[in-house]
Amino acid sequence: xxxxxxxxAKPAFSPLEHAAILSEALPYMLRYDRQTIVxxxxxxxxxxxxxxxxxARDIVMLKQAGVNPVVVHGGGPQIAAMLEKLKIKSEFAxxxxxxxxxxxxxxxxxxxxxxxxxIVAAIAEAGGNAVGxxxxxxxxxxxxxxxxxxxxxxxxxxxKAVDLGYVGEPEKVNPYIIDVxxxxxxxPVIAPLAVSAWGExxxxxxxxxxxxxxxxxxxxxxxxxxxxxxxxxxxxKLLTELGVERARALIADGTITGGMIPKVxxxxxxxxxxxxxxxxxxxxxxxxxxxxxxxxHGAGTFLGTR
Numbered sequence: 001x002x003x004x005x006x007x008x009a010k011p012a013f014s015p016l017e018h019a020a021i022l023s024e025a026l027p028y029m030l031r032y033d034r035q036t037i038v039x040x041x042x043x044x045x046x047x048x049x050x051x052x053x054x055x056a057r058d059i060v061m062l063k064q065a066g067v068n069p070v071v072v073h074g075g076g077p078q079i080a081a082m083l084e085k086l087k088i089k090s091e092f093a094x095x096x097x098x099x100x101x102x103x104x105x106x107x108x109x110x111x112x113x114x115x116x117x118x119i120v121a122a123i124a125e126a127g128g129n130a131v132g133x134x135x136x137x138x139x140x141x142x143x144x145x146x147x148x149x150x151x152x153x154x155x156x157x158x159x160k161a162v163d164l165g166y167v168g169e170p171e172k173v174n175p176y177i178i179d180v181x182x183x184x185x186x187x188p189v190i191a192p193l194a195v196s197a198w199g200e201x202x203x204x205x206x207x208x209x210x211x212x213x214x215x216x217x218x219x220x221x222x223x224x225x226x227x228x229x230x231x232x233x234x235x236x237k238l239l240t241e242l243g244v245e246r247a248r249a250l251i252a253d254g255t256i257t258g259g260m261i262p263k264v265x266x267x268x269x270x271x272x273x274x275x276x277x278x279x280x281x282x283x284x285x286x287x288x289x290x291x292x293x294x295x296x297h298g299a300g301t302f303l304g305t306r
Contacts, residue, residue, distance in 0.1 A: 024296075032066075034066055035220035035221075037067055037223065038072065039222075039223045040071075041055060042206050042283065043227040044284060047077060048284070053126070062289070068182035071190065073192070074207075075111050075115045107203045108201055111134065123189070135204065140173065145166070145200075175217050221279065222267075227284060228260075230281060231250075231301040238301065244272065278303050281299045
């Protein structure tokens with residue numbers, strides 16, 4: 001059931017201010033009218049009920065404004081909690097989880113089960129119509145097992161190849177089922193699971209899944225909601241806009257480091273595939289999606305072209 005406004009609540013703005021805010025949003029609504037926006041929802045925002053409700057309202061508003069939102073979600077913390085609850089011990093190599101068969105079964109249960117349906121329910125509560133699927137449905141995402149990773153052996157300090165198990169890398173996207181949804185009033189909510197050519201279930205990193213899907217759909221925007229404000233310069237200041245060449249230069253000179261390197265490299269690949277822009281933004285900021293799309297302020301690091 002949609003949330004009912006409280007008539008006794010004191011408005012934060014006057015009626016004229018409300019009208020001005022809506023009027024200022026019009027050019028942005030026209031920019032994204034009937035355009036596909038892929039939104040990766042993850043991080044700690046997923047575990048915060050208030051942020052999750054705000055996110056659901058944003059997605060419903062996009063759909064009502066004529067935008068075609070496609071939601072891809074993660075679920076790392078929830079998977080770890082369920083593995084611990086079931087007393088399934090995970091092995092790690094250089095910080096990477098080795099996903100064996102019992103683990104991938106739990107991953108599917110959590111991602112395609114509880115998390116996916118929670119997001120669908122939140123969107124329904126906000127007044128929208130959502131449908132939850134995974135990359136296995138209608139062969140949306142065909143993947144191959146990830147290549148073995150070279151990691152240092154703690155005992156000998158020599159490099160060794162480690163098989164990560166049921167971890168997938170996108171190989172082919174069949175977007176037919178998404179095309180059906182975006183032409184209707186339905187909002188697709190997708191768990192980042194894929195199927196191999198041999199019918200195996202593979203767990204795909206949510207950022208990687210969303211990037212491959214955005215590329216296949218030729219989306220107008222890919223929004224990556226994370227736990228950080230975006231890409232920072234060497235002084236810790238947010239870089240609000242980057243071109244592809246500058247992003248590469250910042251990786252080369254060490255400004256972009258650690259886990260942000262593969263994220264930005266993925267963004268570059270998406271832009272070069274035909275998506276106009278990718279935005280890395282903080283999902284812990286309430287209504288970050290609306291701030292980015294429907295205001296002049298933006299809410300993170302914009303990488304691509306206007």
